[in-house]
């Protein structure tokens with residue numbers, strides 16, 4: 001049953017506890033009432049969408065769980081983004097007892113592979129990217145057969161979030177857990193050599209990467225160069241990838257987009273440079289979306305006529321792409337007419 005005061009799919013949750021992690025990061029423990037418990041069941045690595053009002057503006061932002069389902073609390077961790085509205089508002093003003101509106105858990109950055117435990121988890125986190133990695137690591141070590149390796153990069157020691165919980169994880173699980181902390185202030189930015197050294201010996205592993213864009217690019221490049229298969233590589237981006245300068249050119253041929261959603265069919269005229277999601281919204285449709293970075297898959301729709309190109313795809317696998325699925329938040333149409341359907 002949904003809460004009586006739920007609006008637009010967002011449930012009001014009380015903040016049970018505020019934990020200051022570092023000068024720039026704070027964790028919020030959310031109180032999930034009994035009647036919402038099923039709705040807020042989640043997998044390690046997923047995220048919640050918060051809807052908050054700051055300075056009279058209604059804003060939505062995604063935050064990954066830093067807790068794991070094996071723990072008895074639901075927790076997110078928010079790091080200040082310099083100049084960012086919501087992250088600073090949360091760090092500066094939110095206190096225990098406040099209420100935030102929260103959408104249900106989403107995302108595909110979850111544990112893969114042999115769930116009986118044979119597969120190793122090798123994770124790379126940069127800065128606030130440790131949030132979903134912490135959740136994945138906690139969930140993975142719960143399986144006594146699984147090994148976990150975490151490479152955690154930070155500019156300095158002061159910016160390390162979860163220093164103690166990570167140490168505890170190592171202390172409690174001995175040889176099954178390895179955490180390597182990298183500090184730019186000591187060793188400069190992470191190099192391909194450091195990444196390659198960390199993954200040796202590469203066993204039957206799945207690789208998880210979350211952090212700032214340049215860090216993610218460096219890790220992805222090095223892992224692929226070291227022979228890691230794309231199907232074993234899982235990426236969670238907190239920010240949108242910057243489109244290449246000529247990315248808009250192909251969409252200049254598009255005139256209209258036919259959108260089928262909730263048994264409605266709308267023909268939307270196309271505005272150059274807009275994604276398919278923006279086109280659906282401009283046509284007045286309440287198209288599903290969440291992260292808007294190509295990570296969660298919430299916005300997926302199938303192209304049934306014409307073509308589109310994804311600027312970023314961290315959610316769909318090759319089979320889904322072959323079947324015509326696209327992430328509408330990351331897709332530019334590339335044919336005169338495009339027909340897409342949300343199923």
Ligand SMILES: Cc1cc2nc3c(=O)[nH]c(=O)nc-3n(C[C@H](O)[C@H](O)[C@H](O)COP(=O)(O)OP(=O)(O)OC[C@H]3O[C@@H](n4cnc5c(N)ncnc54)[C@H](O)[C@@H]3O)c2cc1C
Pocket residue numbers: 047061062063064065077078079080081082083084085086087088107128131132236237238239291292293295296
């Ligand atoms: C799936 C997912 C999971 C995430 N999980 C986490 C998490 O666990 N922890 C976490 O801390 N974050 C997480 N994020 C990031 C989070 O959602 C927010 O993007 C982040 O907190 C910044 O929001 P903000 O409102 O503070 O910044 P915004 O106000 O959105 O600003 C973002 C940046 O853009 C700059 N900017 C804003 N407006 C302009 C402008 N007009 N011109 C130039 N620059 C501008 C700001 O200076 C800032 O650097 C996640 C994101 C996604 C998509």
Ligand code: FES
Pocket residue numbers: 288289290291292293294295296297298299300315327328329330
């Ligand atoms: S909204 Fe998350 S992938 Fe598009």
